[in-house]
Structure formats: C-alpha cells, structure tokens
Amino acid sequence: SAVISQKPSRDICQRGTSLTIQCQVDSQVTMMFWYRQQPGQSLTLIATANQGSEATYESGFVIDKFPISRPNLTFSTLTVSNMSPEDSSIYLCSVGGSRDSGNTIYFGEGSWLTVV
Amino acid sequence: GENVEQHPSTLSVQEGDSAVIKCTYSDSASNYFPWYKQELGKRPQLIIDIRSNVGEKKDQRIAVTLNKTAKHFSLHITETQPEDSAVYFCAASRDTGFQKLVFGTGTRLLVSP
Numbered sequence: 235s236a237v238i239s240q241k242p243s244r245d246i247c248q249r250g251t252s253l254t255i256q257c258q259v260d261s262q263v264t265m266m267f268w269y270r271q272q273p274g275q276s277l278t279l280i281a282t283a284n285q286g287s288e289a290t291y292e293s294g295f296v297i298d299k300f301p302i303s304r305p306n307l308t309f310s311t312l313t314v315s316n317m318s319p320e321d322s323s324i325y326l327c328s329v330g331g332s333r334d335s336g337n338t339i340y341f342g343e344g345s346w347l348t349v350v
Numbered sequence: 351g352e353n354v355e356q357h358p359s360t361l362s363v364q365e366g367d368s369a370v371i372k373c374t375y376s377d378s379a380s381n382y383f384p385w386y387k388q389e390l391g392k393r394p395q396l397i398i399d400i401r402s403n404v405g406e407k408k409d410q411r412i413a414v415t416l417n418k419t420a421k422h423f424s425l426h427i428t429e430t431q432p433e434d435s436a437v438y439f440c441a442a443s444r445d446t447g448f449q450k451l452v453f454g455t456g457t458r459l460l461v462s463p
Contacts, residue, residue: 282450
C-alpha cells in the first residue's frame, strides 16, 4: 500500500483564520480523496482531488470553504477557510479506490484541527 | 445515493467471546464492502473487505459475510482480545472505476479482560 504523509498532524487554530493541510504520497496515484471526521462521528467525503482539473465536491461542501489543489500525481492540499469551531475535525487524505487497486482506500494519519 | 446503516453503535463483550457488527446498504449496485478499525487517536485501518462475487471471507479471527439479496453484510470477530477494542466502520461502494466510499456510523467495541 502507498505511504501517505500529512502535515500538520495537529493544530489549534483561531476562529476566522485559514489552514492548509498537505498530503504527500510516495507513489503516483490518479485519485486522491479528502475526508472529514467530526468528533465522535463517521467519515464523510469532502471532495475528490483530480490532477490537472478542478476537484469534485460532495453535497454540502463548497470550493470557497475547502479549496483543493492537486499540482501533480503525488501531492495535494486542502485548505479549511474562515474556520469556525464547527470545523474542528480530523481531516484525512486518502488514496486508492480504483478498480486496479482493488477499490481499497488507504488513509493518511490525519490532521487533527481544533478551532478556538 | 448510497446510505449505509450500522448496528450496534456500542458493543461490550468479555475477552474470548465473539462480536458481530451488522451493516445494511441501500444501493443495489454497490459491490465492494470494506471494514475499517480505528483505534483512539489513530487513522482508520482496513482490516478486511469483500466483493459481491463471494458470500464470505475469513482472515484469522475476523470474517465478513455478505447477503446481496437482503443488502446486508456483517463483521464477525471470534476469540476477542482487549486489543480488539476500537471503533469499527463498515463502508460500501460500486466497483465501476474510481469510486468513493460511503461509511456507516461506526461501532465502538469494548473487550473486557
């Protein structure tokens, strides 16, 4: 499986600020995904990051709030903009989900954000 | 879209007992069903998965069963150990190209020594 590194691993952020999370994969992957896990909750897909094109957002998530970049096949960033306490969550980068990979999805270690 | 329900939300067992977690899904086109284990403070880790062309898959003390007609699948853990204590998530997706996972709500399993 791919090795997925995320930065930062944890951060405490001030209300109204923005934070960019980086995700680096040790091999080229076609699709990268960003999930959110709110405290005590399940995982919800934010968007699919496509290399060379705009990200595809899920219902309830918008580009202005969660802009995503995907400059190459091994890297992506997710920005959480104008943060509020409700944005306190674990943000997880993941790869896989292709038929070639057996649909298996692997997660990075996550970025644990607390907004105060 | 797909909807995955998971039960129970919490499950307490004695060490050595078996544990069963059940999930139902709504999209009859879903045919890939993974299970993830998430320990406190850590990322979800894939522990087992099953595709719709089989009804059961086993890996040591864990097994997953699938009933496509009823649209439900279950995780079975035998001879539970304290280190099995974690939150378990089921998920479902279609096996047609790049597909996203829809997760269940999670089950907190507590194994008491």
